[in-house]
Amino acid sequence: MEIRLEKASAGERKAKPDASALGFGRHMADHMFVMAWSQEKGWHDAAVTKYASFAMDPAAMVLHYGQAIFEGLKAFRGKDSRIHLFRPTANFERMNRSAERMCMPQIPVDEVMTGLRMLIEADADWVPDVQGASLYIRPTMIATEPALGVRPSNRYLFYIITCPVGAYYPEGFNPVKIYVTDKYVRAVPGGVGAAKTAGNYAASIMAAVEAQKAGYTQVLWLDAVERKYVEEVGTMNIFFAIGDEVITPPLAGTILPGITRQSVIQLLKDWGGKVVERKISIDEVFDAAENGRLKEIFGTGTAAVISPVGALHFKERDCTINNGRTGELSQRLFDHLQGIQYGELPDSHHWVETL
Numbered sequence: 001m002e003i004r005l006e007k008a009s010a011g012e013r014k015a016k017p018d019a020s021a022l023g024f025g026r027h028m029a030d031h032m033f034v035m036a037w038s039q040e041k042g043w044h045d046a047a048v049t050k051y052a053s054f055a056m057d058p059a060a061m062v063l064h065y066g067q068a069i070f071e072g073l074k075a076f077r078g079k080d081s082r083i084h085l086f087r088p089t090a091n092f093e094r095m096n097r098s099a100e101r102m103c104m105p106q107i108p109v110d111e112v113m114t115g116l117r118m119l120i121e122a123d124a125d126w127v128p129d130v131q132g133a134s135l136y137i138r139p140t141m142i143a144t145e146p147a148l149g150v151r152p153s154n155r156y157l158f159y160i161i162t163c164p165v166g167a168y169y170p171e172g173f174n175p176v177k178i179y180v181t182d183k184y185v186r187a188v189p190g191g192v193g194a195a196k197t198a199g200n201y202a203a204s205i206m207a208a209v210e211a212q213k214a215g216y217t218q219v220l221w222l223d224a225v226e227r228k229y230v231e232e233v234g235t236m237n238i239f240f241a242i243g244d245e246v247i248t249p250p251l252a253g254t255i256l257p258g259i260t261r262q263s264v265i266q267l268l269k270d271w272g273g274k275v276v277e278r279k280i281s282i283d284e285v286f287d288a289a290e291n292g293r294l295k296e297i298f299g300t301g302t303a304a305v306i307s308p309v310g311a312l313h314f315k316e317r318d319c320t321i322n323n324g325r326t327g328e329l330s331q332r333l334f335d336h337l338q339g340i341q342y343g344e345l346p347d348s349h350h351w352v353e354t355l
């Protein structure tokens, strides 16, 4: 498939935001990658073009029934000023698994990788060169057929937009306070919890708002059936260091299979640690905290990489983890993953693609 390149003119380029005040997802770069799909033509009209609005029919199926999937990954500028992508193919392969679950077409991974490289090259000057900052990449697919019947759309749009994002921890790597909910659930067995699909996030907002009102940063989700086993924290996977083991819930269809999660499991194994993927109940976590065996809790995801948890609240129980300070393991994983991402540490698993 040929990918057209239509670069924004000098006059169409936007002013870059100040590198110290990037925030998350507020300043889109100058270009985007777009590609259309129809029943008749398959994928067609692939192009890297200037960032612009879409004209959409008000009956477009995504607006009514939510056939929408997305991904999130980052490009990092190394000290040698080259640009590094972290495990991009893993994201596009996961997107294809989300697409399958949502009855959407498979994307051609090699072609999309070519499109992504062209896009990042067109917007290379949007990749920040500040330590901790990066270019966040958001591949998305939406159903565009104008029709109000509930069935798979016969037209889709795939696109990639990017935005520079600041360091997740501008004031240092600080543990967060987490609210455990058994009132709301994120995903049910047989549902779409393993897909990165828009509706999962719409459904999660109310619990997050209530947790924030109560003074917590994020929600920890329990399983929908027994409301007993830990699933995820906010939009991150979760790990518990208890005794000499590191435990994370298994991928059983209700949890998003995080690429950071998988990378952390691999690093822990490389270091000779004991990592176990098994069900862990919230009571086991609080009991381990009470008898002094709970050493650390941390979340994993592209945005924060590692997010240490300093405190948990569940019903009338509260616990503090590692005295509310960042644990050694969280710090080591964070430093190591960042080191690989910025091209400063050996990439023994070939996770990084350098442009």
Ligand SMILES: *Cc1c(COP(=O)(O)O)cnc(C)c1O
Pocket (backbone or CB within 6 Å): 072, 196, 232, 234, 235, 236, 237, 256, 257, 258, 259, 260, 261, 300, 301, 302, 303
């Ligand atoms: C994206 C996401 C994650 C983290 O996945 P990464 O590939 O590590 O970024 C975890 N949980 C949910 C619900 C997510 O949407």
